[in-house]
Amino acid sequence: MRLPGRLAAAIDVLTDVEQRKRPVSEALKAWGLNNRFAGAGDRAAIGNLVYDALRRRASHAFAMGSDSPRALVLAVALRDWGETPDSLAEAFAGDNHAPDPLSPQEQAGATADLAAAPPAIRADIPEWLAPSLERAFGSDWVAEGQAMAGRPSLDLRVNALKAAPEKVLKSLARFSPQPTAIAPFGVTMPAGPRDARTPNVTTDEGYLKGWFEVQDQGSQVVSALANAREGEQVLDLCAGAGGKTLALAANMGNSGQIFAYDSDRARLAPIYDRLKRNGVRNAQVRAPHPGALDDLAGKMDRVVVDAPCTGTGTWRRRPDTKWKLTPDLVAQRQAEQAALLVEAAHYLKPGGTLAYITCSILPEENDDQVAAFLAAHPDFSSLDMAGAWRSALITDLPEGLGTPGGGLCLTPRRTNTDGFYIHLLRKGG
Template identity: 85%
Template structure:
C-alpha cells in the first residue's frame, strides 16, 4: 500500500473507533482481518497514523478546524509526518484508493499557528482535567501535555537472574538498542518517525530464555525504589501479570520470599509462565481465595501496592483512553486506592515499608491519597524519596521529581518514561 491508501485506511479505522466506541487495538485488528492484502508494514503504518491522531487530538483539531477522523489523519500526515498539501494532493490524484483531495481550508491546517490557541489545544489534555494537571505541574502543565502526546520508546528490563545488559544488547544488536538513562538494568529502543515499526523482541531467543522482559523504564524505576532486599518477606498485593514481581525477585537475588496476589484471577493467569521463564524461585502466587493472605498479617517487611488507577501516565501508549476518562471513573479508582492502602497496612510488621505506586500523573490518585492515609494512620511516616533514589539507583535524583507531598512523579518530559508515582511509607 502507498501512503494514500494507508491514510484512507487510518480514516476508516478511526471512524470505526469513534462510531462504535471500541478500543483502537480491536479496531485495527478487525481492519487487518478484513483486509488481508495489507502487509505487516502497512498495518504498522496505519496503526501509527491512528495513534498519532489520538495522541494530539485537540491540537490537530485546532489546526484543522475539525476533529473528524479525516481532519485528524490529514493533520498527522502534514504536521507530524512532514507531508505538504501539494504532495498529498499529487499522490491522491494518482491513487484510486486515496481520500478526496484536500480543500483549501484543510491545506491551511498544515501550517496553522497554535501559539495563541487555548491551553487545552496546546497541551492535548482533556479539558476537565486542566485544574488537576496545573496543580500537579504548575506552569509546566502544558509542556508536560506536549511530551505526553509523543510516541513512547520500547523499553526492556534485563533479568539479572539470567543475563547481563551486555549479553542482551548483543542478542538484540540488529535493533540498535541503547542503555536506559536511569534504570540500571534497562535497555531502550527509541521510537522511529512516520511508519517506523516497533521491534518484535518477544520472538528473540533471549526473550524465550528469560533474559529480559518488556517493561517501561518508569516501571523499572519504581520497582527499584521499592527497595526489596535479599531475605525479606514481601507482598506484591496487586501483582497482575507479574511485571513488578519479576523485577523484585531479580533485585532480591531469588532470596527471601515474595507473595504475589491479585484480586482478579484472570489478571494473574500469565504470571506462572513468566515466573518459570525468568527463573524466579522465591515467588509464591496467592490466588484471590477467601483468607488467602490471613497468615501474613503483621509479618511482612515490605508491601507493594501497584494500585489500579486511571492510567493517565500511559497515555502515550493508549491515547484512546485519554479521551474516555471521566470524573466518575476517577472517583471509582480513588475509592479502590484508599481501600488498598488500608488493606496493605495490615500485613506490615513494625518498621516495615509500604510502597504505593500508580501509573497516574493526577494528584488525586497520588499525593492526595497518601495525605488522607497518613491523616487516618498516624503510625506511618514518609520515607525520604531522594535518599531512597540514591540507594536504589546509585545516582542523585533529577531535580523536580519530588512532589509537594513527598512522593516522586516520573513523566515523559522529566524522565523520558511513562508517567509513574511512587511514595514510600514506614510503619513506626
C-alpha cells in the same frame, strides 16, 4: 500500500473506533483480518497514523477546524509526518485508494498556528483535567501534556537472574538498542518517525530464554525504588501479570519470599509462565479466594501496592483512554486506592515499608491519597525519597521529580519514561 491507501485505511479504522466505541487495538486487528493483503509494514503505518491522531487529537482538531477521523488523520500527515498539501495532492492524483482531495480549510490546517489556542488544546488533554495537571506541574503543565502526547520508546528490563545488559544488547544488536539513562538494567529502543515499525522482541531467543522482559523504564525505576532486599518477606498486593513481581525477584536475588496476589484472577493468569521463563524461584502466587492472605497479616517486611488507577501516565501508549476518562472514573479509582492502602497496612509488621505506586500523573490519585492515609494512620510516616533513590539507583535524585506531598513523579518530559508516582511509607514500632 502507498501513503494514500494507508491514510484512507487509518480514516476507516478511526471511524470504526468512534462509531463502535471499541479500543483502538481491536479496531486495528479487525481491519487487518478483513484486509489480509496488507503487509506488516502497512499495518504498522496505519497503526501509527491512528495512534498519532489520538495522541494529539485536541491540537490537530483545532488546527484543522474539525475533529472528524479524516481531519485528524490528514493532520498527522501534514503536521507530524512532514507532508505538504502539494505532496499529498501529487500522491492522491490517480490513486484509486486515496481519500478525497484536500479542501482549502484542510490545506490551511497544515500550517495553522496554535499559539492562540487554549492551554488544554496545546497540552492535548481534556479541558476538565487542566486544573489537575496545573496543580501537579505548575507552570510546566502544558509542556508536560505535550510530552505525554509523543510516541513512547520500547523499553526492556534485563533479567539479572539470567543475563547481563551486555548480553541482551548483543542479542538485539539488529535493533540498535541503547542502555537506559536511569534504570541500571534497562535497555531502550527509541520510537522512530512516520511509519517506523516497533521491533518485535518477543520472538528473540533472549526473550524466550528469559533474559529480558518488556517493561517501561519508569516501571523499572519505581520497582527498584520499592527496594525489596535479599531475605525479606514481600507482598505484591496488586501483582497483575507480574511485571513488578519479576523485577522485585531479580532485586532480591531469588532469596526471601514474594507473595504475588491480585484480586482479579484473569489479570493474574499470565504470571505463572512469566515466573517460569524468568527463572524466579522465590515467588509464591496467591490466587484470589476468601482468606488468601490471612496468614500474612502483620508479617511482611514490605508491601508493594501498584494501585489500579486512571492510567494517565500511559497516555503515550493508550491515547484513546485519554479522551474516555471521566470524573466518575477518577472517583472510582480513588475509592479503590484508599481501600488498598488500608489493606496493605494490615499486612506490614512494625518497621515495615509500604510502597505506593501508580501509573498516574494526577495528584488526586497520588499525593492526595497518601495525605489522607497518613492523616488516618499516625503510626506511618513518609520516607526520604532522595535517600531511597540513592540507595536503589546509586545516583543522586534528579531535580524536579519530587512532589509537594513528598513522593516522586516520573514523566516523559522529566525522565523520558511513562508517568509513574511512588511514595514510600514506614510503619512505626
